Amino acid sequence: MEITSLHDIVLNKSQNLQQQLYRQIVAKIITGELAPSMRLPSSRRLADELSISRNTVIKTIEQLCDEGYTTSLRGSGVYIHDKLNHQQLTRHRHKPAQVFALPKLSNKIAQLNSLKRDDNKNLPFSPGLTAIDQFPFAIWQQLLKHHASRKLLYGYNEIKGYLPLRQSLVNYLAHSRGVKCDAEQVIITQGVQHGINLCAQALLNPGDRVIVEEPGYISAKRVFESYQTEISTVQLAQQSIDVDQLNQPKYRDAKLLYSTPTHQYPMGGILSADQRLALLAWAAENKTWLLEDDYDSEFNFCQKPVAAIQGLSDTAPVIYLGSFSKTLFPSIRLGYLVVPKAVSQHFSYLKGVSCGESPLVEQAVLAEFIDEGHFTRHIRRMRKHYHEKWQHLQQQLKQLPNNCQTVAYSAGMHLVLKISGIDEHHLCQFLLNYGYAPSALSDYYYNSDKQTGLVLGFANTNGEQREHIVELINQYLKQQQS
Ligand SMILES: Cc1ncc(COP(=O)(O)O)c(C=O)c1O
Structure with missing residues (x-):
């Protein structure tokens, strides 16, 4: 049967005509509009009808013949190929959405389905957001301009990370955080979240026991859950991990413990020196990996930041996790792991398999930013800035009624406000109407007695906003009472 016309083909003259014509004819074949054995109009007619050159039509038809969509019979014309497999073609035809089923996703995805969307991470009082306006943009841009012109930085590089950056980190971590390592042990990551993932891949098998703090950093727990591990929680004492509890038999088979010992997240406690040593001894004796997340300890307002536990022992199985999300800005997506020498090559292979190298220009900028002293200057300045906030x-919080209690350790970028007897999610929604996004305290708990209240990130707020939110909380609590 002759196809009389292909007049409904619409071509955009400013784009490649051959490709457009080819795609539209193939689409008609797949949908069955052009059936096997139908004859195409002649190239001259098609060219006239579509107002394009005959040459374009001939080339398109050649491509269709080459790929087996059409066949050319000498002296008779070009036909839709009659050997096109009808079943295969119908499989590609458009079906209504409800019938169209993709192959099954992994079990991990089903677990993640219960997560809440978090669209408010850039709003004032969202925990973890830095004072972005205070960042030394001019210096950063100058360094970026310089390193972006270095052709050397446009190829592949070491999987572990750019060596000058790892060396800068070795020096910085030794002086500021008491971490003992050499560059071989440093693995540059895409932030702590990526670091935790690498640790889970490297250290855990499904069914292994993982201990997390209660309350604690939910994003870490989600990673461990997604590796099908058994999660146990350990309570806090004086707002830090209660190390004594770890001697209970239920923790004996633990493969890994994730902790924030220098600034418990979110409660803010700082683990005392004897407890840190006890934690290290427990990990070494119990043969449990200790993941030390040192996410914001640089911001200790009243005393010198407490040193990391990694540097207190040469024999405990500690992996140190750090990030530039708090010390610089979250979108930099650069962090680091410090792993024992014996496993550093394994981590490097793992990183190679999971994501490959880290962005090189940004790493070079960061290395110079640290080496030239901008990093420590920025931290010093921000420590003062956050202290004032x-x-x-x-x-301000002192104005609130008795059922509100501030948990304020002199460190970090957030404050916890415990509020008893309220529906804190309702309060969060009320505050969101005014553009403020603190988190609900109970969301940081996994299973035991959940405390209610707010986690108020103050780093990215101004004075007016801080006064306003306290007024709003007061107003809300009064409304609830009446
Ligand atoms: C406990 C804790 N660790 C780490 C991070 C930083 O994670 P990342 O480096 O993936 O941005 C955060 C950010 O909020 C945090 O709260």
């Missing part, structure tokens, strides 16, 4: 917010 922390004091101001604390002062």
Whole structure:
């Protein structure tokens, strides 16, 4: 049967005509509009009808013949190939969405389905957001301009990360955090989240026991859950991990413990020196990997930041996790792991398999930013800046009624406000109407007695906003009472 016309083909003259014509004819074949054995109009007619050159039509038809969609019979014309497999073609035809089923996803995806969307991470009071306006953009841009012109940085590089950056980190971590390592032990990551993932891949098998703090960093727990591990929680004592509890038999078979010992997240406690040593001894004796997440300890307001536990022992199985999300800005997506020498090559292979190298230009910028002293200067400045905000917010919170209690350790970028007897999610929604996004305290708990209240990130707020949110909380609590 002759196809009389292909007049409904619409071509955009500013784009490649051959490709457009080819795609539209193939689409008609797949949908069955052009059936096997039908004859195409002659190239001259098609060219006239579509107002394009005959040459374009001939080339398109040649491509269709080459790929087996059509066949050319000498002296008779070009036909839709009659050997096109009808079943295969119908499989590609458009079906209504409800009938169209993709192959099954992994079990991990089913677990993640219960997660809440978090669209408010850039709003004031969202925990973890830095004071972005305070970042030394001019210096950063200058360094970026310089390194972006270095052709050397446009190829592949070491999987572990750019060596000058790893060396800068070795020096910085030794002086500021008491971490003992050499560059071989440093693995650059895409932030702590990526670091935790690498650790889970490297250290855990399904069914292994993992201990996390209660309350604690939910994003870490999600990673461990997604590796089908058994999760146990350990309570806090004085807002830090209660190390004594770890001697209970239920923790004996633990393969890994994730902890924030230098600034418990979110409660803020700082583990005392004897407890840190006890934690290290427990991990070494119990043969449990200790993941030390040192996410924001640089911001200790009243004393020198407490050193990391990694540097206190040469024999405990500690992996140190750090990030530039808090010390610089979250979108930099660069962090680091410090792993024992004996496993550093394994981590390097693992990183190679899972994501390959880290962005090189940014790593070079960061290395120079650290080496030239900009990093420590920025941290020093931000420590003062956050301290002022922390004091101001604390002062404001004193106006709240008795059922509100501030948990304020002199460190970090957030404050915890415990509020008893409220529906804190309702309160969060109320505050969101005003553009503020603190988190609900109970969301940081996994299973035991959940405390209610708010986790108030204050780093990215101004004085007016801090005063306003306290007024709003007061107003909300009064409304609830009446
Ligand atoms: C406990 C904790 N660790 C680490 C991070 C930083 O994670 P990342 O480096 O993936 O941005 C955060 C951020 O909020 C955090 O709260």
